[in-house]
Amino acid sequence: MIRWLLGRDTPALDGAIAFAPEEEADGARLRHPGRRREWLLGRVTAKTLILRHLRECGQPVGDPRRIAIRAAESGAPRVFLDGRELPVSLSISHSHGKALCAVCPRERGLLGVDLERIEPRSPAFAADYFSEHERFLAGAVPRPERDFALTLFWCVKEAVLKALGTGLRRDPRTVEVLDLPAGGVDPARALSVKLADGTVPAVCCGRMEGMACAIAVLPEK
Ligand SMILES: CC(C)(COP(=O)(O)OP(=O)(O)OC[C@H]1O[C@@H](n2cnc3c(N)ncnc32)[C@H](O)[C@@H]1OP(=O)(O)O)[C@@H](O)C(=O)NCCC(=O)NCCS
Structure with missing residues (x-):
């Protein structure tokens, strides 16, 4: 099954979800405020979606810091749980204060x-x-x-x-x-x-x- 979520930029975005230390480091490297904001919106939307996906697949994760979304060398997002890559395909897009994310099991295809x-x-x-x-x-x-x-x-x-x-x-x-x-x-x-x-x-x-x-x-x- 493919799950998707549309996220919106609101003042509540800051602190909306806890990041893993490596995600905090990735975000801190972004100097341009606009780029940092869109990255944040994409990551909050994507992490919310991944947590929902895992819960609905019978694999609930209580602490969002156990999940880390890291960029591959190409820029494509990859998802890790406790440091091990999850067999899912995730994609992120952000534009004008909105973010669209989708996720599916890897066996379903590449998203x-x-x-x-x-x-x-x-x-x-x-x-x-x-x-x-x-x-x-x-x-x-x-x-x-x-x-x-x-x-x-x-x-x-x-x-x-x-x-x-x-x-x-x-x-x-x-x-x-x-x-x-x-x-x-x-x-x-x-x-x-x-x-x-x-x-x-x-x-x-x-x-x-x-x-x-x-x-x-x-x-x-
Ligand atoms: C990836 C690309 C298609 C993004 O398009 P965009 O409309 O600017 O931005 P979107 O918001 O829709 O997508 C951005 C997200 O795509 C994802 N992404 C980046 N590179 C990706 C790739 N090679 N494959 C899949 N997803 C990728 C990332 O999650 C990124 O968001 P994040 O960096 O905040 O995590 C485009 O920037 C690109 O191809 N870049 C690589 C080539 C390049 O740098 N060219 C110079 C500019 S033309």
């Missing part, structure tokens, strides 16, 4: 999530990152929905690239959205997506509070 504020996207941005087919799909809907469609397509690409563990080190054009569901995507819909090598990830997308979001799952190779 990636992305969350972006819906806003106008320039023709140059579309030309650089979207295929002719994706531009056709977005161009076929009226203006406000077009902004949503292009934002959503970008979310899908980032979510898939996070599931791959490369992030934007891999060309976003290698991930192509094949359709845009008729009637919009509220609250959540499956979306047809293909990678350049033929892999077909499972992708779910949606719109929440002025944000577009996507959750992608790839089979582990």
Whole structure:
């Protein structure tokens, strides 16, 4: 089962959850206040979700300091319990005071999530990152929905690239959205997506509070 959680930045965020010593050290290394805040929001949301996941899997952890989320060299988050890596896939995205996190057992696949504020996207941005087919799909809907469609397509690409563990080190054009569901995507819909090598990830997308979001799952190779 895939579990997800949307977190919001509030004054209660500070001290909302106890961090492991190595997490405290990671946070202290972040000098830029905005970056530190988004990291904090992502970590509080992710730890809350991991604790819920473990509880619902019959493995409750009382003290949140036993859980540590550490970044791999690639930047991808990994989850440790008492210093041992847990067999889960976790993904984190933060944008404009919100964070989206998702987690699943590793055997279910590799997860990636992305969350972006819906806003106008320039023709140059579309030309650089979207295929002719994706531009056709977005161009076929009226203006406000077009902004949503292009934002959503970008979310899908980032979510898939996070599931791959490369992030934007891999060309976003290698991930192509094949359709845009008729009637919009509220609250959540499956979306047809293909990678350049033929892999077909499972992708779910949606719109929440002025944000577009996507959750992608790839089979582990
Ligand atoms: C990872 C990346 C896709 C993040 O995109 P973004 O829209 O800026 O940020 P998001 O909030 O959606 O995601 C950030 C989270 O992605 C996760 N992440 C970072 N690198 C990742 C990777 N290689 N694979 C999977 N997840 C990754 C982290 O959890 C990060 O949050 P945290 O550092 O607070 O823990 C992007 O920054 C990237 O690819 N970076 C690597 C390449 C790079 O540095 N390029 C220069 C900028 S283009």
